[in-house]
Amino acid sequence: MNAVLDVRGLGKTFGGFTALNGIALTVAPGERLGLVGPNGSGKSTFVNCIAGDFPDHAGVVLFRNRPLAGLKPHERARLGLSRTFQLPRPFRSLTVLENVTVPLRFSVPPLPVADARARARACLERVGLQDKAHSHPHSLTQVDLRKLELARALAPEPALLIADEVMAGLSHSEVDQILDLLFALNGDGTAVIMIEHVMRAITAFSQRLAVFVAGRKIVEGDPQTVLATPEVEAAYLGT
Numbered sequence: 001m002n003a004v005l006d007v008r009g010l011g012k013t014f015g016g017f018t019a020l021n022g023i024a025l026t027v028a029p030g031e032r033l034g035l036v037g038p039n040g041s042g043k044s045t046f047v048n049c050i051a052g053d054f055p056d057h058a059g060v061v062l063f064r065n066r067p068l069a070g071l072k073p074h075e076r077a078r079l080g081l082s083r084t085f086q087l088p089r090p091f092r093s094l095t096v097l098e099n100v101t102v103p104l105r106f107s108v109p110p111l112p113v114a115d116a117r118a119r120a121r122a123c124l125e126r127v128g129l130q131d132k133a134h135s136h137p138h139s140l141t142q143v144d145l146r147k148l149e150l151a152r153a154l155a156p157e158p159a160l161l162i163a164d165e166v167m168a169g170l171s172h173s174e175v176d177q178i179l180d181l182l183f184a185l186n187g188d189g190t191a192v193i194m195i196e197h198v199m200r201a202i203t204a205f206s207q208r209l210a211v212f213v214a215g216r217k218i219v220e221g222d223p224q225t226v227l228a229t230p231e232v233e234a235a236y237l238g239t
């Protein structure tokens with residue numbers, strides 16, 4: 001099967017609590033998939049299992065037909081799997097430019113420093129942070145921190161980007177800026193999983209939507225149809 005991501009029977013427990021149960025989900029190359037669900041439904045746990053932060057899970061995760069079991073997060077990143085974090089995690093002591101350059105120096109094969117810096121500059125330009133290349137993260141606004149997080153994620157030229165709530169707390173126009181960036185990235189062929197509570201953004205972006213409730217995927221399909229299903233309305237409205 002020609003999927004960039006193929007998840008089968010994914011399960012995760014914390015002690016006696018089941019956070020994910022029997023999740024099956026595929027993402028096609030270049031696809032834009034939205035993942036939504038109420039707070040605590042398991043979306044971030046799903047990302048952490050795929051990205052390698054929770055290696056101890058049930059089921060199988062194939063990335064570009066390769067099982068990811070046993071691979072650490074940075075090894076998965078080297079295969080072309082990128083993710084952002086809900087709370088941006090820049091290196092506080094490094095400049096914006098260094099924050100994007102440093103991870104590229106540890107890619108396989110490592111990029112020579114001049115190439116890494118040139119690629120990092122191009123990424124900053126892409127997200128509109130070129131004028132802040134020599135600033136430190138503490139001086140950035142929320143939206144600029146999200147852009148830095150995205151620049152770091154797109155620098156390795158991933159086949160799949162998982163954008164985990166990159167729009168939370170942003171204004172209407174800031175959401176539009178991030179949306180444009182994600183569309184542009186996807187336009188270059190990167191598949192994107194968007195996890196988001198900003199429904200306006202997720203419906204505009206997603207070609208397909210999957211809904212998690214209490215650790216299970218309850219429905220997936222075209223966004224308008226999915227959002228109109230009674231189970232989804234009940235999950236969101238509590239009816």
Ligand SMILES: Nc1ncnc2c1ncn2[C@@H]1O[C@H](COP(=O)(O)OP(=O)(O)OP(=O)(O)O)[C@@H](O)[C@H]1O
Pocket residue numbers: 014019037038039040041042043044045046
């Ligand atoms: N490290 C952990 N230890 C124990 N329980 C956890 C851990 N991580 C997540 N959980 C629990 O698993 C469930 C799913 O959490 P998760 O963060 O994946 O939900 P989510 O859908 O991403 O929520 P949100 O939309 O609020 O980010 C929650 O009940 C949460 O408390």
